[in-house]
Amino acid sequence: MRRNRQPINDDEPVKWQVLSQLIPYLFEFKQRVALAILCLVAAKLASIGLPYVLKYTVDSLNGDLSTLAVAVPISLIVAYGVLRLLNVLLGEIRDTLFGRVTERAMRRVGLKVFKHLHNLDLGFHLNRRTGGLSRDIERGTNGISFLMRFMVFNIVPTLLEISLVVGLLLFQFGISFALIIVISVVVYVGFSMKATDWRTQFVKQMNEADSTTNSRAVDSLLNFETVKYFNNERFEANRYDEDLAAWEIARRKNRLSLFTLNAGQASIIAIAMTAMMANAALGVLNEEMTIGDFVLINAFTMQIFMPLNFLGFVYREIRGSLANIDKLFNLLEQVPAIKDAADAKTLQTSNPTVSFNDVHFSYGEKRKILKGISFSVPAGKKVAVVGPSGAGKSTIMKLLFRFYEPNSGEICIDGQPINTLTQDSLRSHIGIVPQDTVLFNASLRENIRYGNPDACDEEIEQVIKLAHLEAFIEKLPEGLNTTVGERGLKLSGGEKQRVAIARALLKGASIMIFDEATSSLDSASEKAILSALRDAAKGHTSLVIAHRLSTIVDADEILVIDDGQIVERGTHETLLVKQGEYASLWQNQQRDKLEN
Template sequence: MRRHHASPNADAPIRWDVFKQLWPYLMEFRQRVALALLCLIGAKVASIGLPYVLKYAVDSLNEADTTTMVLAVPLALVAAYGTLRLLNVLLGEVRDTLFGRVTERAMRRLGLSVFRHLHKLDLGFHLSRQTGGLSRDIERGTSGVSFLMRFMVFNIGPTLFEIAVVVVLLLTQYGPSFALIILISVILYVGFTMKATHWRTRYVTLMNQADSSTNSRAVDSLLNFETVKYFNNEDFEARRYDEDLASWEQARRKNRLSLFALNGGQAFIIAVAMTAMMGNAALGVARGEMTIGDFVLINAFTMQIFMPLNFLGFVYREIRGSLANIDNLFQLLDKTPKVKDGEQATQLTVSRGEVRFNNVSFAYSPARPILRDISFTVKPGQKIAIVGESGAGKSTLMKLLYRFYDPDGGSITIDQQDIREVTQHSLRRHLGIVPQDTVLFNDSLIENIRYGQPDASDAEVHEVVALAHLSDFVASLPDKLDTQVGERGLKLSGGEKQRVAIARALLKRPEILIFDEATSSLDSQSEAAILHALRDAAKNHTSLVIAHRLSTVVDADAILVMHQGHIVETGTHQQLLAQGGRYASLWTAQQKQQHKESV
């Protein structure tokens, strides 16, 4: 069942407390914020002064004769009008430039905070998330900061301030009729806009949900490109994608029609207000109570007020959406990882490399226990293998050792230090793993190997390339180590990817090495070469090997046989064969299978 990601909800309250959470991100440049606000006030003062200059210029032209001396007054007023107009624009640009830096830094800080926090969340969260929808939520949230600041601070706020000043000026200079028309018109306009926008938000929500769903579908399908090809399901994927696109198309159509209704209602209110104001002013001129300049001033003020309000529906909806999107980001930041460092967590120090599991029990859900009272010790320098059928809990042991999860019972120690009492960063610094499913970054071969130790030199990279038996493969490539591996390493074979993973793990030079089916994608010849390299690399290191092919662990110091979450047998290869138990049965079955394949 597909989950939709959070979108602005028509019935959800506006989260004004987002400003409180956003405030620390904006206060990094306090002086810039103060200067931007001063520029904003200056621009509004210039904007309010424009109709007055225009009024006096018109009146002076209407009364002036042709003498040069008298014409100097209206010409000076025209020059003043141009100066105020320029000042209004320049102050606005300076304001945007000053505050732009504040907004961009806030977006950067917030985006980085979310990114870091997502990496702190536990594996369970990342296994259940949808990458496409989550990335779109992050994109919308950070973009919402820019929109919120630009329109809330520099559009809605200044417009309300200007309306208040204009209503007071009209009331004191032209009487209550003009002030009432403007005030009533603005109240009707804002009320209708908010009501209509609230009504149509449901269509915007559906459109955003369809957009996220479509994006998630596309990303999920493309990330599993190989699986789609394996099952010949290109048409099936296209049909499912088209179904999402159809939902998106329908949502867009409803959104467009609701926008038409909103814009039509706004236009009607503006037209009535403009007509009433201009009619009232015309009557005043006809009665000799007002001049032509007053008529022009009334017209200029009315247009000046309604021009920014013309975008109120869009601005209100986007501000509401921006607040919701930013709130989504803060909700991500509020998510508490199930696995986190304790307040008294210390740095792990590894001197010997002894790993001990003490009565460890674990379940992903209460109804499905995975491990039951697991106890074993890996002594310094030992190579311990863990074998068993799929689902026995072998890989779960490695996830617990890495603290992707914490055990429900028991403890895990390294050199007698409980791994729950040390920082996760220091724990993982001493662990190296070659996973069963090797995922590479869409980068060059050398950078994927260097990921094990980002500051490693080229010489160190070449050393582990040789240890992982990658040298011949690299030499055969036209671009050598600069070869691009493609998204998730799709340009490399399974065996090549695993050897890259081995090189990457060796480059990290950890005290404890973990091999999770590290040779599962290799042919017999490559496997023999890699096993030789791994034996050399594992010398003087503690090594844990999860294996399906028992032939790869015959040299282990001890082999643990798991079955249904229990360790049912322990011993060396020869000892376990002599016992004639589960291990011996698995060995016999695999030997027969290999014999059949070689015939």
Template sequence: MRHGQHIPPDSQPLNWRVLQRLWPILKDHRGRVIAALACLLLAKAAVLAIPFLLKHLVDALDGQLAIDTAPALLLGLVVAYGGARFANVFFGELRDTLFGRVTERAMRRIGLQVFRHVHGLDLDYHLNRQTGGLARDIERGTTGISFLMRFFVFNIAPTLFEIAMVAGILLFNYGPRFSLVVVVAVVTYGLFSIRATEWRTRFVREMNEADSTSNTRAVDSLLNFETVKYFANEEFEARRYDDALAVWEQARRKNRLSLFTLNGGQALIIAVAQTVMIGLAAWQVRAGALTLGDFVLINQFMIQLFMPLGFLGFVYREIRGSMANIENMFRLLALQPAVVDAPGAGALERTNGPVEFREVSFGYGGERPILDRVSFTIAPGQKVAIVGASGAGKSTIVKLLFRFYDPDAGHILVNGQDISQVSQHSLRTQIGIVPQDTVLFNDTLYENVRYGRVEASPDEVAQAIRLAHLDAFIARLPEGHHTLVGERGLKLSGGEKQRVSIARTILKGSPILVFDEATSSLDSKSEQAILASLAELAREHTSLVIAHRLSTVVDADQILVLHRGRVVERGSHAELLAREGRYAGLWRAQRAGERVSAPGA
């Protein structure tokens, strides 16, 4: 399934494929699973023994038998009853403890699988995702898997086994009438629970969807905190969030009312069955066919039977709800990226070879043509700049080079290798980039720089900081390079964030460097200092520079002028000025703008 497709949640059946994904985890922990199942059997044996111990205890205390019963026997029954109660609880807790590691490992493994899968999806998915809703879907999905594993293995099957055992015991000891009441009650309860749960599952889905929507709204608003403040739209954001919460509240109300209907129906079935059973038992005790101990045994069996049966209804409801939660996560796992490695794709070896675009054409979705038969070559150690008006396709060239998208036509080669035939990971390790919009992690300055090469030594990180002219700024901070930059780097100015990005790229040490408006947020003094450092760095690298400010690329070996997706001019700065073409016009316009803005600077 591609990520452009959407399947309405109400049309989705239960996705039992989740059990196939969990089976390898159960196999890896078969020892713990077997031990947990043994504890389960011991706990159920204790439960089934309790009514018999109560029967013999009551009979031993009834009438003449109480006088004839030896104290040791009476004490033994009391101790056995207490032991059975303790064994039931103890082995149940031990079972949960043993199996807990299995469920935790399952949550960890599935969570990691989803995390890697989302990182493996292409840029188009991430441009359209809703972060808050995505986070909620993953959280609910992994929690639902934990619930499914514990209760499917240790509640549904054991409860059905216990029902069969109780029905058989009543049939063997007290005749078909008692057993028939149990069977009819269980079947009625099961059918009602399944039908009612199926009916109310749509309300669970509506509630989850409303929850994801409201969470997405909150996260999106908080991430854009400064924009909200700039336009004084706090009340507008609050109203939009409240509108989302109102939908969530309504969905919660429907879910709650449907749960009331389900619980009420289940309680009625249980009450009627227990009443009939107790009535039959009381009638037969009065007729002398049963002892008072038999009456207690039957009553105890009914209590023990309908407690797990009621819990079975809860478990089925929760499993149905959990599966509804898991569906979103499985739809996410079913998404296939548009850009994938070719079968048997090898690694792009570290090289300082040329970068070549051959007749590359590209458009977003086939409806927005961006590039039209673009061709150019960047020789080893050469610096090539691409300039042009906004929307000309400059940044698209960078995305294609990183293989965030595949071209509609033409080929992109690095060191003579078509990048579509090498692994994406090996390609991207060979390219360093300083993007126009730098987004930092909510961590320290040091860790944000070290992200360029996480195994780098402190000396290497320090050298990258110096080359990016970031050391003087860090020295002025009270906490130095341990300073936290805030979420998305909000505590730093645009220029400071860009210098961190430059240091990160220097540390990566890739043979191919890409600068996408790399100095656009810097003042003139800082820009000149960093340009000098980048020029020194670029001597040993193949460099592609996307520039709006033409003064930053006058030293480029070749400048390409992009207009409406086509290369309309190419040459050095001096050659292009001499042609008096589009580049010369852009240069004069920028120089005039700089002169006009200078007095107010």
């Protein structure tokens, strides 16, 4: 089954404007940049001086070699060695100085993108593949490193060196040598740009195939258990191989196009160098030039075409880097669907009341979820929401967290509409035990501490007791230092939920949400944890989304939701007396319990 791929626009121009977005990062270390530029200029002057030292050395060796005259070529050879050493050392110093600038820019941009991605809404992340997204960030930051180093300290210096050499050849040897260099450079650069533009489609296809393959692998491995449940190892391998086949084809096309580009560039360089040497040899034969001049021309030609050959590679890489950086900055241009108002207030409350007032919500026009929901969770009280799957129970929780905005209606905390509050302060007052508990691949201690990174060991021990994790932890050889594995795969469902409960309790929020918090627990564990949760919920405003009705019999109010509407409400006892939807659910669950 082949997934549709995004069309690639082969005629898309190079977005040089990306460079302007990187300029601010260059000036964080102004002194380093200035010193690096000085080293660059000095290195280029030493590089230009090398062929002249070589010329005068050859000419001095071709003349009178008396004892006194021998000192001249020896001095020139020493000078050649010194210039060669300076050229290398100054280049290394330049790269070392600018390396700090490059690394800091990568850090700044990477952190900015990471923060921005966390500020984007849930809808964005549900529609993106995490593996592909991580590759975009990785390639973008690496592109910044390449672009800043090679654009600033390789391309510009190379063009400067070409200009200086053309001027020297024109001044010293006439227009023919200068014309050969100018024409060859123009043809080389023009061919490189056209050929690179042509092969960009293959680079994009390769990157797309790489991202797709990586996303497929990450998605499959993260859902390792599901693959095993359905015996779909072969199915996953076949799908992965399809993506690898597309990647292989894209790589082959990229390699063949690279061969065409390199062959063309090599041909231009070979023709230009042959023409320069033939012209210089003719000058020597006509006694218009010395052997030293011939060596000088040869050295200058090689010195020009070595970086020119490198310029072709750099341009190819810059084209790819600009595309990768543009994709990275495009992530920064993503506007969150949920934004704080300009005058958003900070929520400050210790015993809040939560209210939903005629709330309507839909995922698109055709999928209506909530249809005029209205209820209130008084301060310090416990309200439960029950109903069939798809009725809209979990959507209520997501709206309270402001993962989505209601289409109409209002959600308030202590009478304050939550869209007038900062998201950070709102969420800091809400603790949650989700139905699907996802843990980080770290120790038990760190997963619990995630609820409050500043919590001390005593606080962690306290919530461990409340979540009844003590007996489980004592059985582990490494105790709290036990690593839970990717997404907590080393723990059972009940163990993961107890960790989630401990983590939520550690947050110490004034509003607690329990989304099927005991769905993976056995009856004995469920009783123990429910008792602990009742104690922990005292003085807190609690919203419980429940499937097991036995877990919410003590709720101050129970809301029965069906098809996005509240069809019944009341306490456990009053709802049983009504003999309605709730009573029917209760009787069915009691019957199932007796049968099991």
